[in-house]
Amino acid sequence: xxxxxxxxxxxxxxxxxxxxxxxxxxxxxxxxxxxxxxxxxxxxxxxxxxxxxxxxxxxxxxxxxxxxxxxxxxxxxxxxxxxxxxxxxxxxxxxxxxxxxxxxxxxxxxxxxxxxxxxxxxxxxxxxxxxxxxxxxxxxxxxxxxxxxxxxxxxxxxxxxxxxxxxxxxxxxxxxxxxxxxxxxxxxxxxxxxxxxxxxxxxxxxxxxxxxxxxxxx
Amino acid sequence: xxxxxxxxxxxxxxxxxxxxxxxxxxxxxxxxxxxxxxxxxxxxxxxxxxxxxxxxxxxxxxxxxxxxxxxxxxxxxxxxxxxxxxxxxxxxxxxxxxxxxxxxxxxxxxxxxxxxxxxxxxxxxxxxxxxxxxxxxxxxxxxxxxxxxxxxxxxxxxxxxxxxxxxxxxxxxxxxxxxxxxxxxxxxxxxxxxxxxxxxxxxxxxxxxxxxxxxxxxxxxxxxxxxxxxxxxxxxxxxxxxxxxxxxxxxxxxxxxxxxxxxxxxxxxxxxxxxxxxxxxxxxxxxxxxxxxxxxxxxxxxxxxxxxxxxxxxxxxxxxxxxxxxxxxxxxxxxxxxxxxxxxxxxxxxxxxxxxxx
Numbered sequence: 001x002x003x004x005x006x007x008x009x010x011x012x013x014x015x016x017x018x019x020x021x022x023x024x025x026x027x028x029x030x031x032x033x034x035x036x037x038x039x040x041x042x043x044x045x046x047x048x049x050x051x052x053x054x055x056x057x058x059x060x061x062x063x064x065x066x067x068x069x070x071x072x073x074x075x076x077x078x079x080x081x082x083x084x085x086x087x088x089x090x091x092x093x094x095x096x097x098x099x100x101x102x103x104x105x106x107x108x109x110x111x112x113x114x115x116x117x118x119x120x121x122x123x124x125x126x127x128x129x130x131x132x133x134x135x136x137x138x139x140x141x142x143x144x145x146x147x148x149x150x151x152x153x154x155x156x157x158x159x160x161x162x163x164x165x166x167x168x169x170x171x172x173x174x175x176x177x178x179x180x181x182x183x184x185x186x187x188x189x190x191x192x193x194x195x196x197x198x199x200x201x202x203x204x205x206x207x208x209x210x211x212x213x214x215x216x217x218x
Numbered sequence: 219x220x221x222x223x224x225x226x227x228x229x230x231x232x233x234x235x236x237x238x239x240x241x242x243x244x245x246x247x248x249x250x251x252x253x254x255x256x257x258x259x260x261x262x263x264x265x266x267x268x269x270x271x272x273x274x275x276x277x278x279x280x281x282x283x284x285x286x287x288x289x290x291x292x293x294x295x296x297x298x299x300x301x302x303x304x305x306x307x308x309x310x311x312x313x314x315x316x317x318x319x320x321x322x323x324x325x326x327x328x329x330x331x332x333x334x335x336x337x338x339x340x341x342x343x344x345x346x347x348x349x350x351x352x353x354x355x356x357x358x359x360x361x362x363x364x365x366x367x368x369x370x371x372x373x374x375x376x377x378x379x380x381x382x383x384x385x386x387x388x389x390x391x392x393x394x395x396x397x398x399x400x401x402x403x404x405x406x407x408x409x410x411x412x413x414x415x416x417x418x419x420x421x422x423x424x425x426x427x428x429x430x431x432x433x434x435x436x437x438x439x440x441x442x443x444x445x446x447x448x449x450x451x452x453x454x455x456x457x458x459x460x461x462x463x464x465x466x467x468x469x470x471x472x473x474x475x476x477x478x479x480x481x482x483x484x485x486x487x488x489x490x491x492x493x494x495x496x497x498x499x500x501x502x503x504x505x506x507x508x509x510x511x512x513x514x515x516x517x518x519x520x521x522x523x524x525x526x527x528x529x530x531x532x533x534x535x536x537x538x539x540x541x542x543x544x545x546x547x548x549x550x551x552x553x554x555x556x557x558x559x560x561x562x563x564x565x566x567x568x569x570x571x572x573x574x575x576x
Contacts, residue, residue, distance in 0.1 A: 059558075087443070114254065
């Protein structure tokens with residue numbers, strides 16, 4: 001009956017006040033889309049975790065981080081991008097990111113860590129590209145806050161030393177190769193995914209971006 | 219050791235039975251987090267925040283201290299005692315004394331404290347008999363001498379006295395975080411508002427965060443994006459300050475002359491001048507028929523860094539407003555020896571970097 005009715009029965013306010021959304025184990029993870037779904041334990045990013053994305057300059061680190069955002073954003077999660085001075089909005093849309101639910105903090109000046117801390121109060125996923133190596137103290141406070149708020153922090157950098165603390169999951173691009181004809185067609189990345197808890201390091205091949213600007217399995 | 223600003227509020231030290239102390243402490247914590255989100259409530263009556271970041275942001279430590287004073291006055295209607303020093307232990311003493319210990323002077327400040335400052339009466343008494351009056355005297359004892367005479371807990375204090383540890387055991391109230399968390403939960407019954415499909419609680423949370431960021435960074439600190447018509451990636455992305463009255467409409471219609479996907483993940487909003495040269499070091503030009511005068515072989519940033527070009531595609535001419543003189547642009551994709559792929563734009567004989575396929 002409910003299934004065919006577009007109107008939900010009204011809930012008395014005093015009852016509604018006592019209700020809590022059902023919490024499944026899957027709610028403790030933010031689901032990923034293909035191709036990442038099959039490559040990451042639990043098919044998603046665990047809430048409360050800090051994740052690193054590393055790639056040499058121009059080798060697709062930013063695209064990779066943005067593609068991790070895409071599925072969640074399309075499912076209604078809010079996200080923020082901090083410290084990416086000149087985001088490629090068109091590329092984000094091609095990847096499947098819903099731009100209506102993304103806050104950009106392009107140039108936080110000296111206050112990147114403070115900006116991340118602020119924005120963690122309001123969104124589920126935060127991509128940050130720190131301008132320099134993060135101080136141990138701020139990294140610790142940010143990790144704690146990520147855990148407390150149940151958010152996910154993706155730290156994009158060119159080297160592992162940018163984030164001084166261990167991370168839950170790390171994606172590192174070990175090789176990037178463009179294929180081109182009369183124009184750039186697609187890029188094949190070899191990505192090493194390593195985790196802290198029971199995830200053996202393994203290397204995967206991913207096409208990012210492909211001809212349509214999306215991420216695809218290799 | 220990190221330079222910290224301490225906030226000492228005497229009236230919040232002793233917890234009242236009606237829970238008002240905890241509530242006021244939380245209110246002050248939330249308010250101080252606007253000054254610096256790394257503010258921590260160490261124990262009731264004492265807050266600490268880093269000095270470096272906020273000082274850079276506010277333009278000096280004095281300014282931060284002024285801001286903190288104002289916040290405390292606004293929230294509690296009382297004055298707080300503020301202090302600055304390196305390390306949590308000495309920051310608390312400085313706050314209690316209401317002094318700013320100059321950078322690099324914390325060692326002197328620490329050594330001059332009476333031994334009783336470490337909080338152990340037995341140690342202070344024994345120390346007095348041994349002629350150790352200050353923390354400095356105690357610190358000068360050899361570690362082996364201390365371990366002969368005292369228990370392990372005093373060894374930790376010895377490390378604090380020597381400046382090797384920056385926190386006294388028990389200085390932080392370990393249960394406080396959980397208690398504040400419960401209080402916060404209880405105060406947030408409307409978190410479930412989006413449960414039955416209205417504008418979600420998540421949207422409200424995001425807007426609140428954006429508002430706070432805007433307070434921190436200024437009107438254009440937070441930006442939202444949308445797509446609109448245009449030929450170049452930088453024309454197609456509309457980035458507008460969050461909350462600005464000009465609503466952005468989503469327009470994803472195809473636009474003649476625009477390059478198909480993939481698009482660069484980094485798109486420069488401002489012109490980034492670059493140079494593109496051929497084998498004989500001559501500047502590459504796009505002629506009136508939309509062809510290059512030579513094959514590009516080297517690419518140089520304005521900074522002087524030079525890279526070899528291994529592949530290029532284009533140029534794709536963009537003839538816009540052909541009735542206006544000089545508006546002739548062309549796009550070129552290049553691959554560098556480093557594997558980086560770039561999108562370049564030529565206009566009036568000058569090259570600029572439009573985007574990086576990062």
